[in-house]
Amino acid sequence: MSPEPHKRIAATLEERRAFGLLRRLSVFDTGNNVLNLAGNDYLDLARDPAVIDAACAATRRYGASSSASPLITGYTPVHRELEDLLCFWHHCPAGLIWNSGFTANQAVLSRLPQKGDLVLADRLVHHSMISGILQSRARLQRYRHLDLDHLETLLQQAAPSERTIFVVTESVFSMDGDYPDLRAMAGLKATYGFFWIVDEAHATGWYGPAGAGLLTESGCAEAADVIVGTLGKALGSQGAYTLFRDANLREFLINTAGEFIYSTYLAPACAAAASAAIERCRELSARQPQWRAASSDFRKSLAADGWRVPAGDSPIVPVTIGDAEQTMAFGDRLAAQGLRAGTVRPPTVPEGSSRLRLSLKRTLRDEDYLRIRNFLTIAYQG
Numbered sequence: 001m002s003p004e005p006h007k008r009i010a011a012t013l014e015e016r017r018a019f020g021l022l023r024r025l026s027v028f029d030t031g032n033n034v035l036n037l038a039g040n041d042y043l044d045l046a047r048d049p050a051v052i053d054a055a056c057a058a059t060r061r062y063g064a065s066s067s068a069s070p071l072i073t074g075y076t077p078v079h080r081e082l083e084d085l086l087c088f089w090h091h092c093p094a095g096l097i098w099n100s101g102f103t104a105n106q107a108v109l110s111r112l113p114q115k116g117d118l119v120l121a122d123r124l125v126h127h128s129m130i131s132g133i134l135q136s137r138a139r140l141q142r143y144r145h146l147d148l149d150h151l152e153t154l155l156q157q158a159a160p161s162e163r164t165i166f167v168v169t170e171s172v173f174s175m176d177g178d179y180p181d182l183r184a185m186a187g188l189k190a191t192y193g194f195f196w197i198v199d200e201a202h203a204t205g206w207y208g209p210a211g212a213g214l215l216t217e218s219g220c221a222e223a224a225d226v227i228v229g230t231l232g233k234a235l236g237s238q239g240a241y242t243l244f245r246d247a248n249l250r251e252f253l254i255n256t257a258g259e260f261i262y263s264t265y266l267a268p269a270c271a272a273a274a275s276a277a278i279e280r281c282r283e284l285s286a287r288q289p290q291w292r293a294a295s296s297d298f299r300k301s302l303a304a305d306g307w308r309v310p311a312g313d314s315p316i317v318p319v320t321i322g323d324a325e326q327t328m329a330f331g332d333r334l335a336a337q338g339l340r341a342g343t344v345r346p347p348t349v350p351e352g353s354s355r356l357r358l359s360l361k362r363t364l365r366d367e368d369y370l371r372i373r374n375f376l377t378i379a380y381q382g
Ligand SMILES: Cc1ncc(COP(=O)(O)O)c(C=O)c1O
Pocket: 099, 100, 101, 102, 103, 105, 126, 128, 170, 174, 199, 201, 202, 230, 231, 232, 239, 240
């Protein structure tokens, strides 16, 4: 191999190190009395007995692996059951399961928009969506985060030659925990007639009737052309799904998306665990007001303690620190006390907005919230 790639790689790593942005991979063992607010298991379903039992039963029945692409023999009855359940949950005619949210977004956004189309995306949408859009060769314009006036201006400015306009958003944003006015977006769709793709990764379970998400709660799920959701966050499993108003989209992706066609399918255990988790979401949904009020109260108390925290009721609580190295050091001090928080730096978030990302769980009690505040105060004092 020529030495050139090695030099380039070493220079890239050195540059990241110099700016305090080098990423580290560390082993996390849940066994040691750590309060983990760095994951996305918002409803604590990854350890729910019914979910674990379903995963075990599917493994015994179908094996530990699906052992093939879905178009060969990887699509088992538990995958089919999950698909049907998801469609029923969202009152959608067609759905498809994917190995991860990343691949689902990449497949949808690289295949549906094409050269000659325009994609308008919220400035903060997830990397997987941007990665797909860039592959599509459609023109990408980003509107200011949650700024629907800016979105409307871009819709008005779109050239008549632009074949189709796609609008792309998350319903709950992964790093900020905030959300757009989805009803107003549906109103813009009624006026301008775009193709609407909404990623509900962080809203599923926490919001909506039976936990079906924020679009359903806002009464505008029918306006979305594609809904993307993950199985690996509130549903406590792994993998993802897409739901379509037009069943042809499912057929089209089955026929064209390499991520679907050329990859061993999601393990049966993951599909079965997700189906059980959806049932648990249904049972738990009456408690949504409690966990959402707890999020809102916690944010208020953090703000009263002097932290930079936005108001809201989602499970994602960003605590802005600003400087990347300070944020990492802060995260290390919290971990030393037994609190694991997400630490997020550029390029994942904009320069100067490095933050702790605290993801809440429905099972946190008042005393846990007090403990977290104490941990933060102690870590701040150094
Ligand atoms: C908004 C959003 N979409 C998609 C994904 C990717 O999902 P997965 O972890 O299943 O690949 C994430 C992951 O963090 C996300 O935050």
